[in-house]
Amino acid sequence: MAEEEKSKLYIFKPLVERWPAIKKPKGHVHFRKKLMWTGLMLILYYIMTQTLIYGLDPHSVDIFSGYRAIMAGASGSIVHLGIGPIVTASIILQLFVGAKLIKLDLQDEEDRALYQGFQKVLVVIMILVEAIPQVFGYLRPSSAFEAAVGSGMAKGIIILQLLIGGMLVFWMDELISKWGIGSGISMFIAAGVSSAIITGSINWYPYSSSAPLSVANPPTGVIPKTIYLATHMSLSELAGGGFEKIFITPPNPIVAFIGTTIIFLFVVWTESSRVELPLAHGRVRGARGRYPLRLMYASNIPVILMAALLANLNMFALLFYNRLKIPLLGHAWWLGKYPPGQTQPTAGLMWYLTRPNGLYSWLFPMIDRRYQPYLYGHEPWQMALRIVIYTTVFVIGSIFFGKFWIETTNMGPEAVARQIQSSGMQIPGFRRDPRVLKKVLARYIPALTILSSALVGLLAVAANLIGTVGNTTGTGVLLTVGIVIRLYEQIAREQAMEMHPVIRKFLGVE
Numbered sequence: 001m002a003e004e005e006k007s008k009l010y011i012f013k014p015l016v017e018r019w020p021a022i023k024k025p026k027g028h029v030h031f032r033k034k035l036m037w038t039g040l041m042l043i044l045y046y047i048m049t050q051t052l053i054y055g056l057d058p059h060s061v062d063i064f065s066g067y068r069a070i071m072a073g074a075s076g077s078i079v080h081l082g083i084g085p086i087v088t089a090s091i092i093l094q095l096f097v098g099a100k101l102i103k104l105d106l107q108d109e110e111d112r113a114l115y116q117g118f119q120k121v122l123v124v125i126m127i128l129v130e131a132i133p134q135v136f137g138y139l140r141p142s143s144a145f146e147a148a149v150g151s152g153m154a155k156g157i158i159i160l161q162l163l164i165g166g167m168l169v170f171w172m173d174e175l176i177s178k179w180g181i182g183s184g185i186s187m188f189i190a191a192g193v194s195s196a197i198i199t200g201s202i203n204w205y206p207y208s209s210s211a212p213l214s215v216a217n218p219p220t221g222v223i224p225k226t227i228y229l230a231t232h233m234s235l236s237e238l239a240g241g242g243f244e245k246i247f248i249t250p251p252n253p254i255v256a257f258i259g260t261t262i263i264f265l266f267v268v269w270t271e272s273s274r275v276e277l278p279l280a281h282g283r284v285r286g287a288r289g290r291y292p293l294r295l296m297y298a299s300n301i302p303v304i305l306m307a308a309l310l311a312n313l314n315m316f317a318l319l320f321y322n323r324l325k326i327p328l329l330g331h332a333w334w335l336g337k338y339p340p341g342q343t344q345p346t347a348g349l350m351w352y353l354t355r356p357n358g359l360y361s362w363l364f365p366m367i368d369r370r371y372q373p374y375l376y377g378h379e380p381w382q383m384a385l386r387i388v389i390y391t392t393v394f395v396i397g398s399i400f401f402g403k404f405w406i407e408t409t410n411m412g413p414e415a416v417a418r419q420i421q422s423s424g425m426q427i428p429g430f431r432r433d434p435r436v437l438k439k440v441l442a443r444y445i446p447a448l449t450i451l452s453s454a455l456v457g458l459l460a461v462a463a464n465l466i467g468t469v470g471n472t473t474g475t476g477v478l479l480t481v482g483i484v485i486r487l488y489e490q491i492a493r494e495q496a497m498e499m500h501p502v503i504r505k506f507l508g509v510e
Helices: 008-018 031-049 065-071 084-098 109-137 143-149 151-179 184-202 222-232 235-247 254-272 301-322 363-367 369-375 380-408 413-422 434-441 445-466 474-499 501-507
Strands: 274-281 288-294
Touching (some): 065 184, 065 301, 084 151, 084 380, 109 380, 143 151, 151 184, 184 222, 184 254, 235 254, 254 474, 363 380, 445 474
């Protein structure tokens, strides 16, 4: 690329080159070492989720409470921000490059390296962007801590803890990506959601800890809750509302358990569906193989990015409504209306862009007056419009992010053609030429990218509408199932590479 054509982002190249980062391994990392690093990071992540922010008021409001399944982390811990800054930095760069505000050719190796390096710098900025408004708005220091060190110092110490936690999550993600198995971001999401599903299924503690266990205050977990209500209610009580309490009423009704199971089975089926291109070795006669192109080619990354974008929009809308007195946007109900103490909108634009979670939150209010409080004063047709708008925006956003994800991760037609060419394989009936391979792959990969991004977006919306165990959101369960399946396949691939070093060359890891 000519010097005059280089992006203005190149002024940050000296900073990017000196930015602290996890070094890539020089050669092949053995499977046991990868497994060790992945396990250690997962254990460290769980420890960090249990490490509370020093000096934080325990009654502070969690802005991301409705998005915890996507943001990972844990409310009130040093990883309170979770993967939010990492994902947000990726979103911002993708939007700027897509709008041509930053002129980078992601097919060019040097431009792509700068793109990925600058994203690391942007992560630190986003940690502060997400931490400072929360500390000055909702994550309040305790009164004793403020009295000891002063209000300004107390808030500064909390921000510092959030910065340290955010950077640790970022480095842990990078370490897993380079020295471990899979993606740290995906691993942390799966860990948090899995924990919530297990708790939502078998937790025997009552819903309200301040009241004794009773029919009015049953166990929280779906299994003990069902057993307790079925054995402590008479037939007349079950017929008079008991079955509704077991099957429909939150927390963790049987409908949510069934929804979680349906999501699991459907994602397993979609993940196993693929298009296989026949391959033959150019020099060894009779040596044949297949290159699999998944139906879910874009993986679950588009959903993670889209859900994180909506979480950030909700955060700023909440800050505008309650804290930031800015003309036109400050306390503007049309942007998003938030009752005192709540982090989910009840009206305005953000209400239409916020997912319903479970049948009781949208379907039953439309057909049964007893559930109308969930409409927050809206008409049934407005709820139907909300579902249409949310679905449309989510699916289109997933397609947009899916296309950019493929371009930045060497999964496009040109990169895949180079991988196949370097392995000595070719498609039977076609000349052994990367341009020919690229042309053949271009028939499948762009279409699969759009199809898989749209499908995973629709699956996420459908899962949210059905509802899930543990209040993890359907999107969280969808992501977790896909992540676990991919992790299993990656482990199998790593074991295969240990046995057959030739496969490492084909996959471009050596």
